[in-house]
Amino acid sequence: MFHVSFRYIFGIPPLILVLLPGASSDCDIDGKSDKVFGNILMVSFNALDSMRDICSNCQQNASNFFKKNSCDDNKEVKFLYRAVRKLKQCNKTNNSEEFNDQAERISKTTLILLNCTSKVKERKPPTLHKVQPTKTLEEKKLLKEQKKQDDSPCFVKRLLDEIKTCWNKILRGAKKH
């Protein structure tokens, strides 16, 4: 019994200390983000807005990404980081070159402004002694459909809109307090 209590007293705190960096944000928004937003990001956003022929008939897709990620209070930076990473993963072949150039500029500039360290990564909770279940054929099919949807111009356009909205929210609150 002494060995059990010893393990709990001296084992768990170090585990918390190890897991703490994964739970906290390692991104720090640049203090001059408003100027960069106005001079660089807005130019790209406006250029994308002018491409109205793209996604003019978009249906309201319910992508899993937006179900799991949103620019909620105190989660703005986290959302932006995930959104630009998702943007980079999207297949560019469905879009025009100019569209892809503007999207690339937005994602790179956002990452620079977020000033995230290399330690920031998606970390799943440790699953000790747990075996990952194999995906069924139907689940694989769903994942494939989801991937196809996320590569569509409509999803990319919506992703960019959400990135812009989240930036607006951050900048509004940046000098408010």
Add this chain to the structure above:
Amino acid sequence: MKTPQVVGDLGLEGADFSLTSMPPGSLSVSTLPLPEVQCFVFNAEYMNCTWNSSSEPQPTNLTLRYWYKNSADKVQECGHYLFSEKITSGCWLQKEEIHLYQTFVVQLQYPREPRRQAKQMLKLQDLVIPWAPENLTLRDLSESQLELSWSNRYSSHCLEHLVQYRSDRDRSWTEQLVNSRSSFTLPSVDVQKRYTFRVQSRHNPYCGSCLHWSEWSHPIHWGSNASKENPSSFALEAVLIPLGSMGFIISLILVYCWLEWTMPRIPTLKNLEDLVTEYQGNFSAWSGVSKGLTESLQPDYSERLCHVSEIPSKGGTLGEGPGGSPCTQHSPYWAPPCYTLKPET
């Protein structure tokens, strides 16, 4: 069932129509599109969503429902309708119901036919209209530099401003766009002029992208009151003086021409021999002086010569002079009496 082409033609992107199947050629209320809802957030204090209630063929109280996408909040019906001629024409939402950075979904519904509805998704951060700027203040930075400053009842860093100014001599406004800061510097001003300034603001670009400007602020003035141009001085300077000058010059020309026409020419010595050869001594014809002018130059009075002589010493009366009659008359006019001088005894 969605009809994207119809939606696109009517400019109702994001609208969702439910159409009932009708025989071709017939038209019913359910096939008519619902009016578009237009929302504005005024200074982030309240929001008005309005629609054209007269677009319906029959006056109908349309209902409005709203919710925020990806939010746990339930669908809510408008709690404060706006009316136009006793028909619902809008909805007023208070500050606590406004979340600028969540997608706002508004649904307009026909009460008698619930399937007839239209849904719109709006970005409220692009629909914010701030109140007009206030407390406009002018400050002299230097002898000719002027600084205009103002305040807003909204976060200033979220706004961009448009400054207009003109002097009392200008006919149109001069504009200057100012980003986020609440001041504007005019580098050189003329102290002789009177300036007017005014400012308007909009929610752009850092916190949203609204294209609508606020109302204009109350104007503020700077400069001399005396320099203000009034219509009478303008009439004097721009009209009367030039006309008067022209009239004076024209009158001088006319007088000169009249004098040239009426006054005789001064004969030149070159043509003196013409007086003898051509005009046979007729001076008036040669000189060009008119007959009337010649006659008018003749003397029209006569003067009798009066000889005055001394009285001889032997007392002779002076009755006749050695030359005859004492006075010689040159004209039939009455001659003045001649006086004699009597010697002293």
